[in-house]
Amino acid sequence: MSYKTTHQSLASFFRYGLGDAAHRSTVRASDGRSVSFEFDDPENRCPELAKAFFSIEGAPVTDGRVLLEVSRAVRQTMTQAIKSGRWEWENER
Numbered sequence: 199m200s201y202k203t204t205h206q207s208l209a210s211f212f213r214y215g216l217g218d219a220a221h222r223s224t225v226r227a228s229d230g231r232s233v234s235f236e237f238d239d240p241e242n243r244c245p246e247l248a249k250a251f252f253s254i255e256g257a258p259v260t261d262g263r264v265l266l267e268v269s270r271a272v273r274q275t276m277t278q279a280i281k282s283g284r285w286e287w288e289n290e291r
Contacts, residue, residue, distance in 0.1 A: 201237045201244035206276065208251055209235035210269040214259070215247045218268070224275040224285040233279045235272070 200222065203209055212235070213221045222236045237244060251257040259265050275285040 199239050199242055201239045202234050203237075203248075204232060204234050206235075206272060207269075208248060209237075210265065210272045211251050211257055212237050212244060212247055213272055214265045214268045216243060218271070219287065221272070221275070222287055224272075224279040226279045226283050231280065233276050235275075 201212070203212070204227075209221075209224075216237060216239065220238045222238050225234050225236070227233060247257070278285040
């Protein structure tokens with residue numbers, strides 16, 4: 199099962215919660231400026247993570263440093279997708 203979002207901060211939280219390898223791809227939209235993030239979610243955790251992320255209480259983060267690093271990595275995939283059209287996890291291995 200896969201899960202897609204266009205929300206950059208939510209994509210960062212998914213990658214933080216599911217791990218780097220769950221981030222399958224980032225694809226440029228037809229407008230040339232926005233992107234879509236796709237995640238591998240075999241346990242169907244993305245809906246619960248999204249609910250926690252957007253809740254009034256906020257999302258649980260145990261390591262802010264790791265979240266910042268993940269957020270930077272997501273921005274890099276976004277930049278690459280906007281330039282080339284697509285970023286895929288296999289490109290990073």
